[in-house]
Amino acid sequence: MTLVMVVDDDQDLAEMLGIVLTGAGIDVDLVSRGDEVMDVFRNNPPDLVLLDVMLPGLDGIEVCKLIRAESMVPIVMLSAKGDTQDVVKGLEAGADDYMVKPFRHPSELIARIRTRLRRTNADVSGLLTIGDLAIDVQAHQVARGGKQIALTRLEFDLLVALAKEPGRVFTRDALLSEVWGYRHSTDTRLVNVHVQRLRSKIEHDAEHPEIVVTVRGVGYKAGVLGGS
Amino acid sequence: MNRIYGRIQKSLAIKVIFSTVILSLAVTGITGSALNSRLAAGIKEVNLNSALIEARSTLFTAEYRFLLAQGEKDSEVQKVVDDVISSATTLTANENAREVVFIRSPGNTRKNNYEIASNLLDPSSIPQSLSERVRKKPDLVYQYTNMNYLTGTQVRGLAIGQKVQIPNAGQYEMFIIFSLANQEKTLDLISRLLLLTGFVLLLLIALITWLVVRQVVKPVREAAVIATEFTSGDFRKRLKVESQDEISTLGFAFNEMAESIEKQIARLENLSRVQQRFVSDVSHELRTPLTTLRMASEVIHSSKDSFDPIVSRSAELLVAQLDRFERLLEDLLEVSRFDAEVAVLEAVDFDMVQLVQRCADDLGLVAKKRKTQIYIKTVEPVIMVKADIRRVERILRNLLSNAIDHAEEQQIDVQIVSSEHDVAVGVRDYGVGLDENALTRVFDRFWRADPSRARIRGGTGLGLSIALEDARLHNGELEAWGRPGRGAHFVVTLPRNTWESIEQRLIQLQPEDYKA
Numbered sequence: 004m005t006l007v008m009v010v011d012d013d014q015d016l017a018e019m020l021g022i023v024l025t026g027a028g029i030d031v032d033l034v035s036r037g038d039e040v041m042d043v044f045r046n047n048p049p050d051l052v053l054l055d056v057m058l059p060g061l062d063g064i065e066v067c068k069l070i071r072a073e074s075m076v077p078i079v080m081l082s083a084k085g086d087t088q089d090v091v092k093g094l095e096a097g098a099d100d101y102m103v104k105p106f107r108h109p110s111e112l113i114a115r116i117r118t119r120l121r122r123t124n125a126d127v128s129g130l131l132t133i134g135d136l137a138i139d140v141q142a143h144q145v146a147r148g149g150k151q152i153a154l155t156r157l158e159f160d161l162l163v164a165l166a167k168e169p170g171r172v173f174t175r176d177a178l179l180s181e182v183w184g185y186r187h188s189t190d191t192r193l194v195n196v197h198v199q200r201l202r203s204k205i206e207h208d209a210e211h212p213e214i215v216v217t218v219r220g221v222g223y224k225a226g227v228l229g230g231s
Numbered sequence: 232m233n234r235i236y237g238r239i240q241k242s243l244a245i246k247v248i249f250s251t252v253i254l255s256l257a258v259t260g261i262t263g264s265a266l267n268s269r270l271a272a273g274i275k276e277v278n279l280n281s282a283l284i285e286a287r288s289t290l291f292t293a294e295y296r297f298l299l300a301q302g303e304k305d306s307e308v309q310k311v312v313d314d315v316i317s318s319a320t321t322l323t324a325n326e327n328a329r330e331v332v333f334i335r336s337p338g339n340t341r342k343n344n345y346e347i348a349s350n351l352l353d354p355s356s357i358p359q360s361l362s363e364r365v366r367k368k369p370d371l372v373y374q375y376t377n378m379n380y381l382t383g384t385q386v387r388g389l390a391i392g393q394k395v396q397i398p399n400a401g402q403y404e405m406f407i408i409f410s411l412a413n414q415e416k417t418l419d420l421i422s423r424l425l426l427l428t429g430f431v432l433l434l435l436i437a438l439i440t441w442l443v444v445r446q447v448v449k450p451v452r453e454a455a456v457i458a459t460e461f462t463s464g465d466f467r468k469r470l471k472v473e474s475q476d477e478i479s480t481l482g483f484a485f486n487e488m489a490e491s492i493e494k495q496i497a498r499l500e501n502l503s504r505v506q507q508r509f510v511s512d513v514s515h516e517l518r519t520p521l522t523t524l525r526m527a528s529e530v531i532h533s534s535k536d537s538f539d540p541i542v543s544r545s546a547e548l549l550v551a552q553l554d555r556f557e558r559l560l561e562d563l564l565e566v567s568r569f570d571a572e573v574a575v576l577e578a579v580d581f582d583m584v585q586l587v588q589r590c591a592d593d594l595g596l597v598a599k600k601r602k603t604q605i606y607i608k609t610v611e612p613v614i615m616v617k618a619d620i621r622r623v624e625r626i627l628r629n630l631l632s633n634a635i636d637h638a639e640e641q642q643i644d645v646q647i648v649s650s651e652h653d654v655a656v657g658v659r660d661y662g663v664g665l666d667e668n669a670l671t672r673v674f675d676r677f678w679r680a681d682p683s684r685a686r687i688r689g690g691t692g693l694g695l696s697i698a699l700e701d702a703r704l705h706n707g708e709l710e711a712w713g714r715p716g717r718g719a720h721f722v723v724t725l726p727r728n729t730w731e732s733i734e735q736r737l738i739q740l741q742p743e744d745y746k747a
Contacts, residue, residue, distance in 0.1 A: 016523045023526050083518040105522035105557055109529045190621070191579060220580040220615065 005120060008032045008049035010040055010066065011081065012059050020053065023109045029116070037061030041069055048074070051119055054098070055081045056089060064096045071097030075155045077119040094196040099157040100183060101193075118184035119157070133166040133225050134214040136205060145205070157182065158201045165215060165225040174222040198223060243451070244444045251440040252433060259429040267422050274414060279373070279389065282409045286391035287371060289319045289407055294395055301398045305343055308398050312345050319407060320349050328386075328410040330378065332357055336366055336394070339401035346403075353379040357390055357406050365392040365404045378408055387411040450478040454485055466493040503570070510567040514560055521557060528553055555691075562693035566676065569700045576619045576704055578729040583614040583623075583654050584647055590627040591645065594635060603638040603660075605631065609647040616654055616727045622701040623725070626709070627656065629694040630721045634660040636690065637719065648737040655724040655737035665713025673711050674699045698723070706732040712740045 007024055011017045012035050021031045034043050038060030044052075052070060056063040067078055080093040080101040093101055099119060106112050131138040137146050140163055145152045154162065164181045165173060173181070175191040183193060202209045216226035293315045300311045316331045332348045334357065348354045361374040371393055378388035392406040450470075457468045469489060470482040528549045535543040568574045584607075591605045598605055616623075634643045639662035646657040665673060672678045677692040702709040707725035722738045 013519045013523070016519055019523045019526045022530065026530070083515050104518040105525045109526045192577070 004028070004030045005051070006030045006032060006047070006049045007116060008034060008040075008044065008052045010034045010037070010053065010058065010063070011055040012036070012057070013055075020112075023113070024116075027113045029113075035059075037063065037066050040066045044070060044074075049076065051077045051079065051116055053079050053081055053116075055083075056093060057083065064092050067093060067096040067098050071155075075153065077156055079115060079119060091192060091196060094193065095200070097155070097200075099155060099197075114184065131163065131166045133162070133169060136162075136166075136214065138163060138166055147205075152204055154201070154204060157197065158204065161197055161201055162205070162215075165223065169225045172218045172221050172224045178222065194223075244441065244448045247444045248437055248440045252437050255433055255436045259432055263425045263429045267425050270421050271418050274417060278409075278411070278414050282389055282391060283371065283373065286373075286407045286409075290371070290391075290393045290395070290405060293319070293405060294393075297395060297397055303398060305399060308343075308400070309345070312347065312397065316347065316349050328412070330388075330408045330410075332406040332408065333395075333397075334362060334404045334406070335400075336402040336404055339403070341399065341401040343397075343400040345397055345400050351381040352408070353381055355379065356388070356408065357392070357404075361390055361392060361406075362404055365394060365406075369394070375411075376408070378410060387415050447478070450482065454481065458485070461489060461492075466496060507567050507571040510563065511571065514564040514567065517560055521553070521560065525553055525557070559691045559693075562691045562697060565697055566693055566700075569697075569704075574700070574704055576729055577621070578617050579620055580615055580617050581620050583616050583649070583656070584609050584612060586620065586624060587627055587645060587647055587656060590624060590631055594628070594631050597632070598635050598638075598643070601635050601638065602640040603635060603643055605635075605643045605645060607645045607647070611647075611649060614647065614649045614654055614727075616725065618705055618725060618729050619701075622704065626698040626701050626723055629698040630656075630658040630723065632690065633695060633721070634658050634662075634719070637662040637664075639663055641718075646738060649727070650735070650737055652727060652731070652734045653724055653737055654727050655722060657720060657722045657738040657742075659718065659720045659742055661718035664715045664717045665711065665719050666715045670711055670713055673713075674709075705729055708733060708736075710740050712742070714745065717745060718742075 005028075007029050009017055009020050009024070009031055011020070011033075014035065017033050017035065021033060024031050032043060032047060032049060034040050037058035040054075040061070054063050054067060058066065061069075063080060067080065070076065070078060077100075078098045080090075080098040081104060082089055082093065082101055083104045090101055090103075100115060102112060102115060129140065131140060135147055136152075138144070139146075143156075143159060145154055145159065145162065160182050161178065164178065175194040178194050179185040179191070198215055199209075202212050202215055205214055206212045213226050216224055218224055296311050296315060297308075300308050303311075312333070319331045320329055330349045330352045332352065332354050333345055334354060335344065335346050346354070356376060356379045358374060358376055361372060361376070364372045364374075371391055373389060373391040376388055376390050378386045380386075388411055389409045390406050391409070392404050395403050395405045397403050454470055457470055460468045466489065469486050472479045472482040472486070528546070532546045532550045535546040538546065565574075587607060587609075591607060595605070631643070631645075638660045641661040644657075644659040646659070648655045648657075674696050676696045678696075679692060699709045702723050702725065705725050706729070707723060709721065709723045711719065711721050713719035720740060720742045722736070722740055724733050724736055724738070726733050
């Protein structure tokens, strides 16, 4: 069974989330305080964390940073604010995705969670190379010159999506549907923030990216190291 | 000239100084020239009197000596004439130069000629009129004239003449001409001094006026500066009050007014901040229970088939109303952002045509239900813009939903026009339309054209007012046209680059198909 950790201080909402997730065949661990998250997390590592931004004890952004420091587990932030700053802050702290309360449909939440949990790129096999990076899709590993680079699952998926079709220019919308599983969303902040994070891990110089290249006015593509 | 006049009009100090100087100029001019002419007349009179006395004695001596030389030889007479001339022209230190002229009277036909002028003076310096008067009168006659020398110099002079009888030579006119060079010099000096004094006086008056005016104007000017800053939003500015005159009373009054305005504004600002904060907090706080409600209702709704029809229908209504409630909450939150002026633009590059197409597609089903159809006409297949796509999409959705709501089963025409600089989208429907009163209120919050109309689509009543705010946030404009029964036309014009402002309206607001 999949285990999802739900961190929310609103007891009723947490219970409701529990009902919906359990109904979908997912085990749930409920935590109501920010400063209790790490203990529960270490004792019983979940497959995914649903994390509210506003929490007593320790706020969601900080909790997100703490989890990220130890684990590459997918994190989906729950936010009562749609405001840009909070969303971007959450994504920069290491969240993979976010959902703004109230969700359109519980089914949307479940779809989001499943997307984050499924093994993407099951169709891609073997080794991919992009620039001077070697990507082992099955083993979920990226290495440069034999040295492992730790990526979150989402960052890995993003990199693979670009690497399996080198040269193709992906619009942000295309990446949103490919990696995040959104049909059409206009929120391209998700893509922008994650590309920045990915670059900071894999590029030689994140200011002058050579692997994930911006195509102005369109989107991104996998670049070939050393030009052309 | 106009510029100088303008400057004078603008500054009180300059105005006062200018008029004071003009008035003083008139006063000093009149007194100065009166003084000058009085002085000149006095000096001339004194000089004339002394010249007459001197001339009288000289002429008397000459007459006397000619009388004594009666019967002498011509050479002796000549000597007497020379003697008379030399003694008359000999000067003591402080005297004016003099010249002597003998002119033979007309009608004198004696052969001995003693016509002479001393020191190369041109005898024509003696005016004809003076000669005639000398001949007619037995006494002294005088006239002011110019002394012309054969060397070319010319000096002002006073000519005094009388008839004399020269022995053996008949009647001559003897003139003594006094040079007035010294007098002229004195007069010149006096008028120059007067002019200088007048000028200095004017300067001093201007200076004094400036000093006095400054005392009055400076505080007024400071008050004006501070009032301007106050107007532009710096409510902490106060006037400095240093004395106890009328100006300080003005200062006190101004400061009191400023104080009261500042308090009022602070109170209002605080009030509206509290109010906006409240709206925003309420919206946020409502979200968590709403989320729980949503999920609970969905769980119920998903198993509605197992309920009896009444419960089942209730579950449907519950879900639908929660939807509507949520939309209202979203709009309220957005409105509170606009009110708090915290709405931010996140500009990205996108294709306007594609966005319009997508919005129309998304609303296609609704349009079909209302038996209308959306037709899109564009001048170019791709129009790239840099704007906040979320907001532009919201504007388009609001305009399209609004058109669908009021289309009355007639088609909806969407027109996209772009220029180098701007892009415009016009949404035209041919339905119920809007009257004049409605046009002024169509962007008001919660305003509905016809309160009795069924709220079929369940719009929040905030859509168009948010669309307007969205357009303005882009430095764009959203305008509405409508006629009862003739449909409506909404045109949004945006700069293709968010941070610029629109150059022109690309779509005429009153549709071409409409003839008044």
